Amino acid sequence: MVTAPALAGRMPAVADRGPVDLPFSEADFARIAAFAHREFGLNLQASKKDLVYSRLIKRLRALGLADFDSYCRLIETADGAQEREALTSALTTNVTHFFREGHHFELLANLAVKPQLAALKAGRRLRLWSAGCSAGMEPYSIAMTLLDALPEATQLNIRILATDVDRAILDRAQAALYAEEETRPIPDRMKPQAIARAPDGQMRILPKITQMVRFAELNLMQDWPVRGPFDAIFCRNVAIYFDKPTQARLWQRFATLLAPDGLLFIGHSERLNGPAEATFTSVGVTAYRKTGSMTGPVPA
Ligand SMILES: C[S@@+](CC[C@H](N)C(=O)[O-])C[C@H]1O[C@@H](n2cnc3c(N)ncnc32)[C@H](O)[C@@H]1O
Incomplete structure (x- = not known):
């Protein structure tokens, strides 16, 4: 070749x-x-x-x-x-940080985890997707939120899928090493179970967190070899690069993959449009719950 x-x-x-x-x-x-x-x-x-x-x-x-x-x-x-x-x-830009738009993580804990504590402890499945995860701060923030709300999270049926089109940035995400400065936004109470200093002075994400996250290369414009339904999808600051018809198709594809009552989090300057709009109800700033039905495959 x-x-x-x-x-x-x-x-x-x-x-x-x-x-x-x-x-x-x-x-x-x-x-x-x-x-x-x-x-x-x-x-x-x-x-x-x-x-x-x-x-x-x-x-x-x-x-x-x-x-x-x-x-x-x-x-x-x-x-x-x-x-x-x-x-x-x-x-495009890979700019990201831990607990970006922090209210999304509070909503995740309050709407998808805390009301389900007993069911999750009894084995209920919880599936989350960070689509366009960049250097990993978003999926690791999700994992930290889950562990904070549910200390047994690592032993339960909980998985976070984290995908990006950029192989190099996924390598950085999987290395799970960040400058101390980058870890500042992590809430202090979560730090002891989430990060520790590595020998080279950087901060390492601890296995309790990394083991909940699976990284994979995925171009949102192509077929998605993913298995839903998802309880929450984070796709933030990614659709901003797409035109309106492409965004509309993306929201529609997410809607079909979300479980009933599943949550969709989008970037602060992004808006829902197209057929999926009627499927979602706002639950906070750029945060939505799937309240309508949307089934069937939507072409890539
Ligand atoms: C600005 S970062 C957002 C990271 C994170 N979601 C956040 O909000 O902090 C945008 C990411 O989207 C990814 N991206 C751009 N186009 C994509 C596509 N077609 N499929 C999958 N990922 C894409 C880029 O590689 C980049 O890592």
Whole structure:
């Protein structure tokens, strides 16, 4: 199999020319925007042309490519899988932090865990999904919330699925190591059972937390090899990159996978739209409960 760098090596190279500006035509931009929409649901309006150039020129230099046509040819081939990931990484942000939008975690504890304590202790299944989990702070915050509300959580039928399209960021999530500064938002009462200092001075997420979380690579624009129903889905600050029809389809797919009364948490600047809107009832800021019915497969 030809690897991406090998393929790149067969293309015109900018060898030793240093950081030069390269032509980026409207046609180049349109080709990349169409590809990013088709593959990753990204909504790149014409106003984003300069941003796309500034993010991708670094990729062209790293690969030693001389023009955007070579770059497009690379990502469009089967051999460009690795670069396709780098492309989505370059065009989106991985910004995340522990207990981001903290009210969502309080709602999770108060609506999905505390009313179910007896049933959960008796073996009731609880399934949660962090879709677009970035560096892992979101699923680990969910696990910390569960352990705080239910100290036996690790021995019960509780699982958290954490997915992202970006393999590199998933590796970071699975390493479960964070700078002390990054762990500050974790509530003090949860810290002793959630984190400990590693020999290199970083903070390690303890096995009690990590064992509840399973990470997997998943592109939300493709088929989802996941098994519902889920009691709660967190998909926050991800749909912001998608256009309205793509967002509407995403909410609809989540609605079909949620259990009756299941919870959906979305980002602070995101809004529900499309057919799924009527299925959900607001239970807090950007937090919803599935109160209507939505069944059947929705195409990816
Ligand atoms: C800003 S982060 C949000 C992280 C976390 N949910 C939070 O709110 O803190 C957005 C994440 O969405 C991921 N993402 C973007 N497009 C995606 C897609 N098509 N499928 C799956 N994940 C995607 C990115 O890789 C990135 O890690």
